[in-house]
Amino acid sequence: MVSSSEEQAETSFRVTRPQLALAGGLSLALVALFVATMPFARLPTQNTEILVPAYAAATFVLEAMTAALLFALYSARRSLPLLFLASGYLFGALMLAPWALTFPGVFTGFDINAGLQVTAAFGLLRRLAFPLFVLAFALAPRREITTSAALVAVCVCVGATVLIEVTLYFRDALPPLMRDGRQVNLLWQVVPALAMALYAVDIVLLLWFRRSALSLWVCIVLFSLGIELLLISYLGGGTRLSVGWWAGRLYGLVAMSIILLVLIAQTTLVHIRLARTVAAELRSREKRLTAMEALSASIAHEINQPLASMVTNADAALRWLSKAEPRIDKAELALRRIVEDGHRANGVVAGIRTMFTKGTRERAELDLAAIVARAAGEASRDARHYGVEIVVEGEREVPPVIGNAVQLHHVLRNLIENAVDAVRAAPLRARRVTVRLSQEPHGEVHVGVADTGAGIASEVAERLFDPFVTTKPGGMGMGLMFCRAVVEAHGGSIWASANTPHGAIFHFSLPVAILSVADAQARSGVEEKAR
């Protein structure tokens, strides 16, 4: 199975078709160039040493940039294989400097004479080190590590410097790779062969182990390096500064720059996408915060209302009692209202609790028809205000369900109030909300709340029951989430569908109680005894 981070890498480093076409096209063009240069490959060129520093500088910049990019990528992903790849590029770039500086006949003005074999030795290190780093990239476990990229880069630099120093120190003991400034010895033939073999192994391993796009790009790099070597060492006859030698170098340079460009483009895209995601995340978090504020304001209001009523009723009672002729009857009425308010405040608190705590224990056998009638009755008082009629249809008697009356009442109130709001917001049509109760064949009781409003937009339809999803201007998006939680806790299901010709229907169904609560309790008692 592909790990999630790998999937992430996959999506953020996707190879698009046009990119593949471009890479393929360019490769073909370069192969054509390669074929064209073949007949002249062994021809030596004159006075082209002067181009060597330019070539080295260009390659150095390309490789160093690629390394920097990969180190940056590592800093974001913290994946061990990336660290090896980045180090490989950095090492290659670092080895270019001594290679160019010691190239025979290039920096003659500086009077550098490191010896015949040194340049070739640096070339060898460069050629063989890169595929070895890639090998590590291919084989390293995909572990997340915390090592700082800068530290690793410094270590690679120090390592490369030490290697250069050692090579220069033992320059007289180096194997005879070169016959003279231009011609290679037979021994050198081992190097390109070994490098090519390593490239081949790398490519196979990369394709085998990793399917990420980055691996694919590395394969293309290795492939182009292989062609470069082919040109330099075989078609060019290993002769420095021959036409083939230069063609190979240029081929490698072009391939390298294409890959760097692709990397940069990809990274930029990734960053753009990342920035967008972060912005979207921030927006949604802000929205959620606003929703929480609105929710707490709403709760505060719900509690404050009975509190205010209690205070005013108590004040009134005191005033009735402190009159010259105390009015006990009036005071008593006010006190009764205080009791009612107290219960009401408690109801609000209990309601919040039922809304936010899962699986309330209080279950009883319920007549859903009665709950529907009560909820519809309560809601129609407000609905009449807006000229919306609430009609209860369907069967008057349905088999009992087992559940929490308060929660189911809340669910119905929620659905009916939503429907009323939808009808209110819609242009003048039949201003009616229909609540239909029916018994389903598979031991379920079904409730449908239908409105004649604007209906549900398809983009929110799937997320309707998620928290903080709302279509109402001042809505909090808590209602339907609560409804779903309650209905599902009752073993039922809730869904929405379109109403014809206008509006929406919210349905929920609950399983019919198979055993009465008394039976259930008796049974559980027996079970307990059996234990």
Add this chain to the structure above:
Amino acid sequence: MTDAVVYVVDDDRSILASLESLLSSEGYEVRAYESPRDFLNARCPDLPGCLILDVRLRGASGLEFQRELARAGIATPIVFITGHGDVPMSVTAMKSGAVEFLLKPFRDQDLLDAVREGIARDRRRRARDAEISSLRRRQAALTPRERELMPLIASGLMNKQIAAQLQLSEATVKVHRSQIMQKLQARTLADLVRIADQLAATGPGE
């Protein structure tokens, strides 16, 4: 205190009942309504009054209703009560001429003070309105010539000066002057000046 009515509009029945009880314990006549619409549909007695209005009402907000009342020319002073007041809301309410803005739960004395203030305001407004309309009636009794002369007299011109200006005899002006004084029930010139000011301040009569 039966010569004043307190209207209460709040969609919370319990609060409505508590306010009704509190205010009637102080001897006010209370009319309670659950919605602004009920209030508008009810026939209000022609008595000084005060309206206690909840800011958060189903449908329109109390502040919107305040503007609606103002447009409809209903000048009953308003005491706002709210469960979640904030500064901008109360500023809007007070700027639009509310008597008081009380946060629920409020102290009964604060509410009663506000209601008393509101009724006093309404009483003053009604007295002023009554006076203006009586003045208008009196003004209506003036002939066109007298109406022409009145501002000149009120500006303090002598009979002789007015006669010269309008090319009338001084005796005619004198007769007009006494007619005007009598019709407007002004005993002195100072009375007449005050009446003219009041009429001018409320715009031309119909």
